[in-house]
Amino acid sequence: MATDLRISNISKIYPGCIANDNVSLQFKSGKIYALLGENGAGKSTLVKILSGVVSPDNGEVFLNEKNLKLSSPLDAKKNKIGMVFQHFNLFETLSVFENLSIDATENNKSLRVRINEILKKYNFSIDLDVPVLNLSAGQKQKVEIIRCLLRSPKVLIMDEPTSVLTEQETEELFISLKKFCDEGILIIYITHKLKEVLSLCDEVAVMRKGKVVSVSQTQNERVETLANKMVGQKLAKIKKKINISKNKDEIFKVKHLNFYSDDPFETNLVNLNFSVKKGECLGIAGISGNGQNELFQILSGEIITPDTSIIFRNKEIAKLNPKQRREYFMAFSPEDRISQAAVPELKIYENVALNNFKSSNFFEKGLVNEKKIKEHSKKILSDFSVNTDNVELKSQFLSGGNLQKLILGRELITAPELLICYNPTWGLDVGAINYIHETLIKINDQEKSTILISTDTEELLKLSDRIAVIYKGKLSKIMPSEEVTPEKLGVLMGGGSID
Amino acid sequence: MIKIEKRNDVPMALYFFTPFIAIVLTILGGGIIFYILGFNPIEALKFYFITPISNLYGFSELLLKATPLCLIAIGLSFCFKSNNWNIGAEGQLTFGAIVGGGVALLFYNQEGFYILPLVIIAGAIGGMFFAIIPAILKTYFNTNEILVSLMLVYVSKLLLDYLVVGPWSNPEGFNFPETRQFSDSSRMPLLFEGLRIHAGIFLALGAVMLSWFILYKTYLGFQIKVSGLSLKTAKYAGFKGKTMILVVFMISGACAGLAGVGEITGPIGQLHRMISPDYGFTAIIVAFLGRLNPFGIIFASLVVALTYLGAETAQIFLQIPKYTGQVFQGMILFFLLASDYLLFFKVKILNLKKNELRH
Numbered sequence: 001m002a003t004d005l006r007i008s009n010i011s012k013i014y015p016g017c018i019a020n021d022n023v024s025l026q027f028k029s030g031k032i033y034a035l036l037g038e039n040g041a042g043k044s045t046l047v048k049i050l051s052g053v054v055s056p057d058n059g060e061v062f063l064n065e066k067n068l069k070l071s072s073p074l075d076a077k078k079n080k081i082g083m084v085f086q087h088f089n090l091f092e093t094l095s096v097f098e099n100l101s102i103d104a105t106e107n108n109k110s111l112r113v114r115i116n117e118i119l120k121k122y123n124f125s126i127d128l129d130v131p132v133l134n135l136s137a138g139q140k141q142k143v144e145i146i147r148c149l150l151r152s153p154k155v156l157i158m159d160e161p162t163s164v165l166t167e168q169e170t171e172e173l174f175i176s177l178k179k180f181c182d183e184g185i186l187i188i189y190i191t192h193k194l195k196e197v198l199s200l201c202d203e204v205a206v207m208r209k210g211k212v213v214s215v216s217q218t219q220n221e222r223v224e225t226l227a228n229k230m231v232g233q234k235l236a237k238i239k240k241k242i243n244i245s246k247n248k249d250e251i252f253k254v255k256h257l258n259f260y261s262d263d264p265f266e267t268n269l270v271n272l273n274f275s276v277k278k279g280e281c282l283g284i285a286g287i288s289g290n291g292q293n294e295l296f297q298i299l300s301g302e303i304i305t306p307d308t309s310i311i312f313r314n315k316e317i318a319k320l321n322p323k324q325r326r327e328y329f330m331a332f333s334p335e336d337r338i339s340q341a342a343v344p345e346l347k348i349y350e351n352v353a354l355n356n357f358k359s360s361n362f363f364e365k366g367l368v369n370e371k372k373i374k375e376h377s378k379k380i381l382s383d384f385s386v387n388t389d390n391v392e393l394k395s396q397f398l399s400g401g402n403l404q405k406l407i408l409g410r411e412l413i414t415a416p417e418l419l420i421c422y423n424p425t426w427g428l429d430v431g432a433i434n435y436i437h438e439t440l441i442k443i444n445d446q447e448k449s450t451i452l453i454s455t456d457t458e459e460l461l462k463l464s465d466r467i468a469v470i471y472k473g474k475l476s477k478i479m480p481s482e483e484v485t486p487e488k489l490g491v492l493m494g495g496g497s498i499d
Numbered sequence: 500m501i502k503i504e505k506r507n508d509v510p511m512a513l514y515f516f517t518p519f520i521a522i523v524l525t526i527l528g529g530g531i532i533f534y535i536l537g538f539n540p541i542e543a544l545k546f547y548f549i550t551p552i553s554n555l556y557g558f559s560e561l562l563l564k565a566t567p568l569c570l571i572a573i574g575l576s577f578c579f580k581s582n583n584w585n586i587g588a589e590g591q592l593t594f595g596a597i598v599g600g601g602v603a604l605l606f607y608n609q610e611g612f613y614i615l616p617l618v619i620i621a622g623a624i625g626g627m628f629f630a631i632i633p634a635i636l637k638t639y640f641n642t643n644e645i646l647v648s649l650m651l652v653y654v655s656k657l658l659l660d661y662l663v664v665g666p667w668s669n670p671e672g673f674n675f676p677e678t679r680q681f682s683d684s685s686r687m688p689l690l691f692e693g694l695r696i697h698a699g700i701f702l703a704l705g706a707v708m709l710s711w712f713i714l715y716k717t718y719l720g721f722q723i724k725v726s727g728l729s730l731k732t733a734k735y736a737g738f739k740g741k742t743m744i745l746v747v748f749m750i751s752g753a754c755a756g757l758a759g760v761g762e763i764t765g766p767i768g769q770l771h772r773m774i775s776p777d778y779g780f781t782a783i784i785v786a787f788l789g790r791l792n793p794f795g796i797i798f799a800s801l802v803v804a805l806t807y808l809g810a811e812t813a814q815i816f817l818q819i820p821k822y823t824g825q826v827f828q829g830m831i832l833f834f835l836l837a838s839d840y841l842l843f844f845k846v847k848i849l850n851l852k853k854n855e856l857r858h
């Protein structure tokens with residue numbers, strides 16, 4: 001029987017952001033559908049609504065013209081909607097069979113027979129009696145897929161399924177997905193990888209800022225056209241004047257940056273080499289999860305990698321921790337404001353003391369110099385127009401924008417030679433974003449350098465002098481930003497290549 | 500349907516007030532238990548909580564029992580505040596007592612003002628050494644400090660057992676499992692004639708002052724605070740995480756070692772098998788009841804010490820086992836955790852019908 005899934009006028013509003021804005025889409029079995037978009041485009045929210053994890057504020061979902069009530073993941077299962085998340089929900093120490101039997105309704109014997117049938121039919125080779133922790137990421141994903149198949153689903157939703165897979169495993173996955181599709185399962189494939197869309201899917205819906213901006217047949221699309229739709233054209237033209245000049249000194253130079261991790265959810269970095277000139281802003285673009293986190297931590301000194309060379313102002317600093325790097329006038333603004341850059345439970349002045357550099361005298365002979373820290377904090381609050389002058393206030397009472405101003409203020413008031421920031425305007429309102437952009441431009445005007453790691457292409461094109469793209473832990477060549485178009489960026493961010 | 504939600508804004512005043520609620524609930528719970536056992540609950544509770552401290556001797560006993568609890572809990576607060584779960588204070592106490600007791604036994608037939616300070620320092624070093632084992636294993640070999648510190652408790656208890664029946668047993672002791680009596684020079688001076696309360700209480704009070712100073716006025720205290728709230732932030736700020744783990748364990752072990760030495764040079768006066776009625780474990784409750792705050796811990800140690808005394812009087816007057824003390828200690832912890840949970844989370848009962856209507 002053919003399946004017909006219809007989403008009608010779905011809206012979901014979170015405080016401060018519209019995740020889904022009146023989204024309507026229609027899917028029919030026999031085809032593989034792609035849902036494409038940047039981070040924060042609203043893909044995940046839509047999928048969470050379909051799988052019952054989140055309830056929409058407005059709108060309805062119809063399966064074969066039946067209005068579905070999806071108020072819990074169980075409702076989605078009952079209605080034959082299967083979902084494979086990017087992060088697996090498996091018990092590592094239990095065997096494959098035990099994992100599959102947890103939510104099964106039949107006895108173990110008949111369950112085993114059915115699992116073996118599925119294994120045979122789709123040519124999966126998995127030993128049912130080994131613990132899940134012995135499996136590769138691809139095999140774990142197969143276990144999740146089998147879990148869905150056991151319930152004979154009508155709809156199968158895959159959320160960024162290839163982010164943890166090898167090339168080989170990706171190919172195998174595609175073959176299986178095509179098979180499922182031929183058997184009449186409706187497949188919705190969520191991704192930001194353009195090539196995968198073209199090689200696997202029949203139809204593609206592109207989302208941007210909560211809205212569906214286009215629905216088209218993939219045969220009519222190319223990597224470039226999709227990239228354009230994904231990133232969008234409406235870019236702010238208030239660009240700063242380009243600072244780059246050939247004869248400026250290189251202030252920061254990274255050579256042979258390699259990082260290898262056993263954790264499948266961390267990204268390995270492969271031989272990154274780049275340098276930053278005095279007064280320059282180097283932008284690093286990319287969809288999140290392509291190694292930005294790891295790169296930031298290595299640049300800040302939270303992770304020390306062997307054999308990497310980082311030269312800053314003619315000194316080798318690759319072995320120094322963040323505190324020592326600060327002594328050489330580096331400053332860092334991490335992506336995670338609430339649990340890394342600042343501690344919400346601490347008072348404002350205590351958060352200021354986290355950037356403790358030698359000349360600060362915050363701590364003299366091991367004792368806290370509260371007076372000094374408070375004076376310094378007051379200066380930050382007024383210089384960076386944070387909307388309070390009470391340094392005793394707990395930071396949790398600051399809005400995101402004000403907290404970010406405080407963090408940037410804390411990092412910048414020491415007049416560092418290099419600021420490394422990662423998604424500095426993530427989740428902020430327009431006013432705060434503008435303020436922070438102006439601040440970052442001002443730093444470059446004062447002949448100080450910045451490295452801006454960001455997933456926001458608009459921001460990168462506005463602020464950077466040169467831009468590189470990070471994809472799967474590899475850095476593209478570094479391009480002067482006047483040669484960069486949103487289209488080019490989109491292609492590189494989706495794993496394509498240009499020229 | 501029931502939904503649990505985190506509260507955004509918890510008033511500090513209420514945070515320090517909940518321990519009192521927990522104590523009141525414990526007393527009520529105790530009354531109910533006594534009633535079920537067939538006692539008059541009011542009378543039983545009076546035996547438990549009032550009789551023991553109704554005279555000067557009883558009050559001195561209260562301070563005597565609160566001293567080691569307070570000392571250990573102060574040390575533990577350094578560990579717990581920085582997210583290090585040292586569960587083995589009982590072992591550190593025992594090992595401190597072994598090392599301190601060893602020094603005291605060396606001087607068993609000598610007198611001198613210098614002996615007691617030597618014994619005390621040896622006890623602190625012993626406790627410190629025993630605490631640094633789980634710390635080193637944690638920092639360099641990634642072991643779990645809860646398991647290691649807990650298992651080491653039994654190592655030190657068995658070592659003490661071996662020493663008092665074997666090499667250190669009293670040659671004139673008719674094979675009782677105990678050592679010689681320490682000389683008077685290794686004993687804590689008594690504060691009042693006829694009462695057992697001794698100078699060890701000043702060690703506890705000193706530790707309270709010093710810990711307040713370290714926790715709130717020094718860079719080390721600041722690092723401990725930040726690490727306890729967010730390890731990610733501590734790493735970002737560039738704190739030396741490994742050194743800090745070693746330091747807090749050493750402080751904690753030294754405090755437990757001092758408590759052990761206080762017991763053997765105070766009321767006991769020799770080494771034998773039963774030098775501590777699980778002070779090291781009970782101090783964990785004290786630390787949390789006192790909100791890991793040095794002055795809160797003074798108060799908490801007095802309350803918990805009272806459960807020890809009450810259990811003894813209840814045994815004498817009501818003929819119920821003294822293990823009821825542990826029941827009370829357990830209830831305090833239970834009610835404290837429960838009221839904390841309700842303090843930080845709110846329980847919402849959702850009206851299902853209304854929910855259905857919306858669809």
